[in-house]
Amino acid sequence: MSAAAGVERGGLGAGGGGVAAMLGGALPPCADPAGELGKLLSGAYPDAGGRFGPFGGRFVPETLMGAMERLERAFAEAMADAAFVQSVAAQGRAWIGRPTPVMVAENLSRAWSGGGGGRVVLKREDLAHTGAHKINNALGQALLARRLGVERVIAETGAGQHGVATAAACARLGLPCRVYMGAVDVARQAPNVQRMRWLGAEVVAVQSGDRTLRAAVDEAFREWVRDPERTHYILGSAIGAHPFPLIVRTFQSVIGREARSQALELLGRLPEAAVACVGGGSNAIGFFHGFLGDGQVELLGAEAGGVGVGVGQHAATIAFGRPGVLHGCHSMLLQDAHGQVQDTRSICAGLDYPGVGPEHAFLSWIGRARYEPVQDAEALGALEDCCRLEGILPALEPSHALALARRWLGRNPSGTVLVNLCGRGDKDMPILMRAMEARAPDGHGADGHGAGAGGGGPVGAGGGTVGVGGAASAGGGQR
Amino acid sequence: MSVPSVGGERVARAIRSAGSGPALVAYVTAGFPSKGALAGLLGACAARAEVLEVGVPFSDPMADGATIQRSSRAALAQGVTLEWILGELAGLTPGLSAPVVLMSYLNPLLNLPGGLGGLGARCAAAGVSAVIVPDLPLEEHAPVRASLSAAGVGLVQLVSPVSAPGRVARAVRVSDGFTYAVTMTGVTGGRAGLGGEVLGYLAGVREAARGVGGAPVVAGFGIRGADQVRALAGVVDGVIVASALVEELERGGDVGALLAGLRGAGV
Ligand SMILES: Cc1ncc(COP(=O)(O)O)c(C=O)c1O
Numbered sequence: 222m223s224a225a226a227g228v229e230r231g232g233l234g235a236g237g238g239g240v241a242a243m244l245g246g247a248l249p250p251c252a253d254p255a256g257e258l259g260k261l262l263s264g265a266y267p268d269a270g271g272r273f274g275p276f277g278g279r280f281v282p283e284t285l286m287g288a289m290e291r292l293e294r295a296f297a298e299a300m301a302d303a304a305f306v307q308s309v310a311a312q313g314r315a316w317i318g319r320p321t322p323v324m325v326a327e328n329l330s331r332a333w334s335g336g337g338g339g340r341v342v343l344k345r346e347d348l349a350h351t352g353a354h355k356i357n358n359a360l361g362q363a364l365l366a367r368r369l370g371v372e373r374v375i376a377e378t379g380a381g382q383h384g385v386a387t388a389a390a391c392a393r394l395g396l397p398c399r400v401y402m403g404a405v406d407v408a409r410q411a412p413n414v415q416r417m418r419w420l421g422a423e424v425v426a427v428q429s430g431d432r433t434l435r436a437a438v439d440e441a442f443r444e445w446v447r448d449p450e451r452t453h454y455i456l457g458s459a460i461g462a463h464p465f466p467l468i469v470r471t472f473q474s475v476i477g478r479e480a481r482s483q484a485l486e487l488l489g490r491l492p493e494a495a496v497a498c499v500g501g502g503s504n505a506i507g508f509f510h511g512f513l514g515d516g517q518v519e520l521l522g523a524e525a526g527g528v529g530v531g532v533g534q535h536a537a538t539i540a541f542g543r544p545g546v547l548h549g550c551h552s553m554l555l556q557d558a559h560g561q562v563q564d565t566r567s568i569c570a571g572l573d574y575p576g577v578g579p580e581h582a583f584l585s586w587i588g589r590a591r592y593e594p595v596q597d598a599e600a601l602g603a604l605e606d607c608c609r610l611e612g613i614l615p616a617l618e619p620s621h622a623l624a625l626a627r628r629w630l631g632r633n634p635s636g637t638v639l640v641n642l643c644g645r646g647d648k649d650m651p652i653l654m655r656a657m658e659a660r661a662p663d664g665h666g667a668d669g670h671g672a673g674a675g676g677g678g679p680v681g682a683g684g685g686t687v688g689v690g691g692a693a694s695a696g697g698g699q700r
Numbered sequence: 701m702s703v704p705s706v707g708g709e710r711v712a713r714a715i716r717s718a719g720s721g722p723a724l725v726a727y728v729t730a731g732f733p734s735k736g737a738l739a740g741l742l743g744a745c746a747a748r749a750e751v752l753e754v755g756v757p758f759s760d761p762m763a764d765g766a767t768i769q770r771s772s773r774a775a776l777a778q779g780v781t782l783e784w785i786l787g788e789l790a791g792l793t794p795g796l797s798a799p800v801v802l803m804s805y806l807n808p809l810l811n812l813p814g815g816l817g818g819l820g821a822r823c824a825a826a827g828v829s830a831v832i833v834p835d836l837p838l839e840e841h842a843p844v845r846a847s848l849s850a851a852g853v854g855l856v857q858l859v860s861p862v863s864a865p866g867r868v869a870r871a872v873r874v875s876d877g878f879t880y881a882v883t884m885t886g887v888t889g890g891r892a893g894l895g896g897e898v899l900g901y902l903a904g905v906r907e908a909a910r911g912v913g914g915a916p917v918v919a920g921f922g923i924r925g926a927d928q929v930r931a932l933a934g935v936v937d938g939v940i941v942a943s944a945l946v947e948e949l950e951r952g953g954d955v956g957a958l959l960a961g962l963r964g965a966g967v
Contacts, residue, residue: 280836282762284882430769443765446763446885546806560782561776
């Protein structure tokens with residue numbers, strides 16, 4: 222697998238289930254994938270140290286340790302409390318609109334399977350309140366924050382979806398909320414910034430670091446260090462120090478649970494593949510968890526391939542990264558030879574992150590899930606097809622998953638692929654309008670984080686079946 | 701406490717050797733303001749401080765405020781790496797009167813060729829006496845500590861005002877070189893308010909350390925003025941000056957004078 226080439230340097234992880242160190246050297250290939258998967262399925266992972274095999278852990282400043290331990294305890298108690306679990310489910314139904322539907326996308330199926338009879342099936346997480354899966358975790362953690370008795374909530378956001386979701390959940394629960402958002406993302410996801418403010422949240426534009434999601438997480442952690450006792454940090458993806466990856470996965474697992482039973486009902490069987498996009502990996506991990514034990518279901522994660530395979534051109538962490546520690550956990554990481562975190566690039570803010578949740582690093586290590594980069598132009602092509610053929614405007618993030626599903630159908634023209642359509646694309650209108658303008662004959666895509674696709678090429682032409690323009694698929698043949 | 705390493709013992713002795721008032725630990729970001737400045741800067745600091753803390757710049761310094769974020773970014777822009785730092789220190793430490801403590805976030809340490817296993821030997825060869833890793837709590841320290849102590853290099857543990865008493869007790873037992881008592885909840889770069897509650901917490905840490913025959917206790921984060929150093933006399937064994945020193949360098953000022961001023965000389 223692609224990650225194997227990149228893991229020759231230092232590492233730190235569990236050996237034989239404990240936290241014994243793997244001192245230096247390479248991350249060895251997994252000796253017992255079935256056994257490791259068994260530990261995940263049985264709940265032995267994450268272990269007491271927050272490890273999924275060699276990945277995970279809790280690498281945070283001492284000042285946060287008390288808050289992390291409190292959070293871990295409170296979460297365990299909450300999940301053991303039937304009233305809490307019922308309240309999450311009840312609000313999920315009444316306020317979020319769960320269960321979100323599953324549908325067969327007949328037109329995409331025809332267009333993408335080349336007459337092979339294959340099917341694209343969509344889990345419509347875009348229909349969840351506030352427009353993305355992020356609300357599942359935001360609601361769960363906001364309820365947890367109330368149990369913790371904190372005075373306020375902070376959050377980071379990339380695309381703004383987690384910020385909007387957290388702002389909404391805090392409004393409903395009467396908790397003051399401050400959201401950290403990279404200045405680059407404030408500019409490119411403006412509609413969501415306005416929504417957060419209307420929902421009563423304070424939005425802080427982060428000017429430090431790379432001014433995207435990574436800097437927003439850095440800054441949110443710094444703020445939590447300033448006030449660990451009275452603040453809860455609602456981390457929005459399955460990243461960070463233990464117990465965050467577990468908490469986020471738990472609240473997002475509703476996606477996979479629903480999707481599995483809905484697919485069985487709708488199709489009479491399970492799909493052959495389940496595809497989700499992976500930024501930090503929250504929608505993907507919740508979705509995948511529905512199918513982990515179904516060995517016949519191939520699990521595929523779409524990472525942001527950006528505009529190329531070079532340093533700084535993408536955010537495809539598992540494809541091109543090596544093990545490292547960022548934001549409190551040991552996972553795969555885009556970093557240089559000296560352990561400095563690399564800059565990333567993607568048309569979509571939600572996937573523009575150099576790390577990835579430790580459980581995804583683990584699933585890749587044991588071979589249970591595979592992760593492939595999808596470039597900006599290919600995602601835009603899939604987005605365009607989904608709009609024109611299904612009347613659904615997906616967010617740019619799940620458009621990466623759609624593009625990967627399309628690729629999968631190219632390999633399996635008679636197969637059935639279930640895609641987690643984890644968000645709607647309204648927030649992306651500024652980017653999409655620029656992309657459309659850039660199509661004017663003398664237009665050119667703007668540079669930088671996501672203003673245009675394909676580094677100046679014809680935007681949106683990257684393989685859209687019904688798209689304008691005719692450039693070949695940009696991502697499929699890259700590697 | 702556990703037996704200190706040779707390096708940790710050297711640091712502890714230097715701290716305890718300070719005359720009146722707490723020992724000074726002077727922090728510099730390696731390669732800031734320039735790579736060429738490191739040698740002169742360490743020499744100037746060694747003339748006034750008991751211990752030198754050399755910061756390895758990191759792209760995502762979670763526990764640092766704006767000043768050290770700036771100096772780290774500037775150092776990285778000049779191509780500073782842990783390899784370069786260890787190479788420079790190997791040449792400089794034999795001539796320095798004060799022991800050197802390396803401060804690094806975990807990820808650059810993991811990326812040393814040979815990984816953590818070789819970390820202790822590499823530090824020892826560079827003349828590094830102890831290491832501070834701000835994102836390595838007690839629960840995760842074992843592999844780093846094992847590598848360092850096998851090579852006679854100490855690992856400093858941090859405690860904070862919100863550390864539970866049990867955590868403080870564990871930290872002072874294993875901390876090797878000194879125990880780093882963070883003065884406040886927050887990142888580096890502010891100004892520590894040293895009210896009775898904070899002084900009480902710091903005194904408690906020192907009492908806990910003494911109770912187990914542990915390493916000296918050094919207060920850090922937000923130490924900027926002679927008034928603070930005076931207030932900490934008799935409460936802790938040393939103080940760390942970091943952001944204030946970096947800001948002095950940004951102004952093109954004289955770090956020797958800054959350190960002398962902190963001791964109260966000439967102020
Ligand atoms: C719609 C949507 N999908 C996906 C993501 C990526 O996050 P994750 O990988 O945690 O699901 C985001 C993040 O902002 C998002 O808004």
